Amino acid sequence: MFFLVFIFFLLSSNFFIFASGLVKVENLLPVxxxxxxxxxxxxxxxxxxxxxxxxxxxxxxxxxLNRPHLNLKTGLSAILISGMILSPLISFAPVAQWIISTPASMTLPFSNPVPSFFSHPGKNLQN
Incomplete structure (x- = not known):
């Protein structure tokens, strides 16, 4: 019963959205x-x-194959070994991308104050 009510709600909401004139099918072209x-x-x-x-x-x-009785063992071990090699690489890829892209856009805490302190020594001292 819930499924029928859900389908009715979806169909009626789509009908009212299209009947309101807010949707312009021309904007979806070219398909x-x-x-x-x-x-x-x-x-x-x-x-x-x-x-x-x-x-x-x-x-x-x-x-x-020379030893057909080892097919299953060899196949499963190949799948497991390749999975153990690929899983860390795939899970580390977003972290590696972040490591590569972040330092280029990041300002280190002491990158600007240290050179400005030495170029204008009296400017940064408080009285």
Whole structure:
């Protein structure tokens, strides 16, 4: 029952928003200016071959290994080792980006007062 009420609320709110005249569909144009072809040519080669292409190649080659009884052990150990190598690298990437970009825009606490003190020694002394 809640689902039906929720769907009714969504549909009625969308209807009232569009009926109010606040939404101008012309502002959303051009949508797919060059058609669907650029979308398909850029999306499908990667989505079809990336996770499944390698899996098909490996499953075809598995019966021809010298010790086929070690397939599962070797595959799982490769997944675990690559996960242990990639996880820290991926989690450290935002920190590394912050470390690289922050000092360029950051003013150190003593970067300006020290040179100005030595260039004008009497200016910074209090009486």
């Amino acid at each position: 797919l200016e060059e058609g669907w072809k650029p979308v398909f040519t850029r999306a499908f080669p990667l989505t079809f071959t990336f996770p499944f292409g390698e899996m098909i190649v490996f499953t075809v080659l598995m019966p021809y």
